[in-house]
Amino acid sequence: MRPDRSPRGLTLFASLFLAAGMALAQETTVAPPAAMVLENVPPVQASLAGQVAKYNEFKPTSFASWHPTRLEMIVSRRHQNTPQLFRVDKPGGPLTLMTDYAEPVRSAQYEPRHGKFYVFGRDTGGNEVFRAYRRDIGRDGKGGEAIPVTPDNRRVQDTAWGKTSGKLLYVTVPVGRQGSNDQIQSTVSIVNPEEPEQVRTLAELPGGGWSAFAFSHDDRQLVYSEYVSANESYLWLMDVATGKSRRLTEKNTENNGSEPVAYGNAVFSRDGKGLYTTSDRGSEFRRLVYIDIASGKETILTPDINWDIEDIDLSHDGKLLAFVANEDGTSVLRILRTGDRKLVAQPKLPVGVIGRIEWHKNSRHLALSLSSARSPSEVYSVDAKTNALTRWTRHEKMGVDMDKFVEPSLVRWKSFDGREISGFVYRPQAGKFPGKRPVVINIHGGPEAQFTPGFLGRNNYYTDEMGLTVIYPNVRGSSGYGKTFLKLDNGKLREDSVKDIGALLDWIATQPDMDASRVAVVGGSYGGYMTLAVSTMYADRIAASIDIVGISNFVTFLERTESYRRDLRRVEYGDERDPEMRKWMEAIAPANNADRIKKPLFVVQGKNDPRVPWQEADQIVATVKKNGTPVWYMTANDEGHGFAKKANADYLFYATIGFFNTYLLK
Known part of the structure; x- marks a missing residue:
């Protein structure tokens, strides 16, 4: 029998061929995400993808928080589409998922006394209207329902934990005011996260440049920063009981007309009589300094380091001060004894860029994140007693x-x-x-x-x-x-x-x-x-x-x-x-x-x-x-x-x- 040459026969064969070709064509491009709007952007070929x-599968890991009573930590790492929080109970241990949201979660802090819950921040759709949430930790180590701690429709600018009370301070500003020239106020509040409705307002501060709040070890005082510009900022002190504040560092006009000074994040000394911070007073770079609160006198602790000191953290017992210098783009970690103000020996770190540093409450282990040209950010700890460097996380094979x-x-x-x-x-x-x-x-x-x-x-x-x-x-x-x-x-x-x-x-x-x-x-x-x-x-x-x-x-x-x-x-x-x-x-x-x-x-x-x-x-x-x-x-x-x-x-x-x-x- 001769093959069917009728139009119908040809149409059937051609349609089957065309359908296969269309399926193949559909496989050759990658569909853009649903929320993406494209104009003149050509289709992406599946072969390129x-x-x-x-x-595309790198998963940098950053340190978030130490547990206050156990040697374990929270880290942030990508889970599926966004960064989320994980618990790591020992160096090299498995990462246990703690949050799973459509929106990124990068920061968290354990409650500082017992670690029975943690507080984390999250926004929506990249709008940066960050809100703080509490999540209790059950017996299985997993978190319960996330409970809002801060008000809706206000952006959380900063948070700080009371070291002995376990109360949370947070600073919020109004949002949704694009195009408005009205003056804004920063609201400073303090709350027990387990009773978020029982909030107390400490102060209303003018403008949006207030940050870096930190409690003294007895929770009676706060130090915080007034940011004016990258070259000008001031340190303030607040009495927690009354909410009354005073500026500790001089205003430019009070400083004989000389150029303004920029201060970094400050922390109280263990006895509460002084502050450790960074300052570029009399220098091109931010040096590590100690400020006596009673007199206001600044003592330079790193006169020989002609680079910016970018991050500092004081051990819980007040005896060791860790700090990071930015030396031509490379991070260098050092640890100072506060008693004699001498540098202590420490392990050699891989050359790279250091992220956040934080002492464990045991005053012995210092956590840090570190990345380099050949390694995504990973989490390490330094043992101040044995001088050992321990790697906590490791990227899977790629x-x-x-x-x-x-x-x-x-x-x-x-x-x-x-x-x-x-x-x-x-x-x-x-x-x-x-x-x-x-x-x-x-x-x-x-x-x-x-x-x-x-x-x-x-x-x-x-x-x-x-x-x-x-x-x-x-x-x-x-x-x-x-x-x-x-x-x-x-x-x-x-x-x-x-x-x-x-x-x-x-x-x-x-x-x-x-x-x-x-x-x-x-x-x-x-x-x-x-x-x-x-x-x-x-x-x-x-x-x-x-x-x-x-x-x-x-x-x-x-x-x-x-x-x-x-x-x-x-x-x-x-x-x-x-x-x-x-x-x-x-x-x-x-x-x-x-x-x-x-x-x-x-x-x-x-x-x-x-x-x-x-x-x-x-x-x-x-x-x-x-x-x-x-x-x-x-x-x-x-x-x-x-x-x-x-x-x-x-x-x-x-x-x-x-x-x-x-x-x-x-």
Whole structure:
């Protein structure tokens, strides 16, 4: 019998073939997450997602809290789509899941006397309206129902535990006031978390810059910080019984007109007569100091360390003070005996970046988180008695060899005014990727921040698989290089930091292994502003740019950012209510100079961002589109200031690779 040549027969065969082809086609792309809105972003190929998969599964682990009576701890690590809390009952022991929410949970503290419950913080959709919850620990070690401890619709700015009473202090500010110029108040409250309705208000403080609250060992006093700017802050004392406060450190006007002083987090000495803190009084860097409360006299404890002391913690018995110095981006841990103020011997730590440090209540074991170029953040402890270093957590084996990840090199270049600027360069393997390689300049946010060479995670794909050279500059205005350097981008000096990137482009052109004709600029938050500014000022010298939750106009940004942070940002950027400053801000705004952006732009935004509201992204996208410049736009309706959910972050990474393949690796 001859085969059926009728249209019906052909249609049946063709439809079966077409259905198979459609199924195959559906398998070749990755569906974006449900909450993601895309404009001009091409579909992600499943083959790319498969190639990248082994770089997407890193699970950095950070220390959260010691148990007060047992040698065990809470850590934070990704569980499925978000970071959650885990209990670790011994070094190398299994991680027991304690929380399981759709939203990230990164911080927690055990109740300090018996550890029968813990308090943790959580927001919703990246809105940063953090609320504190109590969770009791049952006999099986698992938590019960989470009970709210702090009020709804107010952002928790800070918390502190009473060392003997077990009461919780928390500081809250109002939210949902974008666009309002009304003055806000910070409310300081104290409560027994087991009776959250029996709250007592200690004080109402003006503004939103109050933080770093810490109790004395008898719970009678509080020390806390008034933050004005990265270069100016003050220490205050409060009587817990009465709520009355007094400022301990001098105001600038009372200090003979000299420059202001910045203080770090302070802790009471064991006897309550003094404070250990950091101060840059008379120095470019924040040094470790002891302040006598009665006289106000400051004694410098680290005169020979010409780097910022970033973190301190005092042992429960008051005899050992641990502190971390930031030495050109690398963390160095030291321990000081408070009796004779001598450094004690301690184990050699792996070179890297140290996260939070905390003494166990036994005053012997110090916990810390540590990451490096070849290791995600892991948790360790130092035994002050035996000088032993113990690793508590270890990343499971991956499909990629982390020991082969690229180590960064520290480089320096001269900027337009002769000032030296530095950064870290990650170069691909020369043998694997010969010739001049394309370059990605990744600019940190802040701007009062610093790129430090910790673990790059998925970004290792750029160097290892794409052969890109990645440079992380620390332009003027970055922290870690002294207070003079920190102030060099304030107010109308803003574009000088952009010129530092111009000088970096000059330096790239002199490097034999870098292709100056193929340079992309990437940045998030303030780094997003820098990216947009570079795109307007050096459009002919870059190939593409990616703006992630970036500022496109400082005027509209300051008018819309949440009110609890608005005045703090005005100190850095200038006050948009001043006509002269407003005129200058409008003149330099990337949104008002978008006609100069000639190279492809990728804009990424979280819809719930309280810091840089979504309108900043919308207005730059709309303006650049009018010029005919290619613009990719990605918005996540369940994210805030950056993507915290793994599914969203994964898809953004796939799209970023596609953007580089399209516009940088041509």
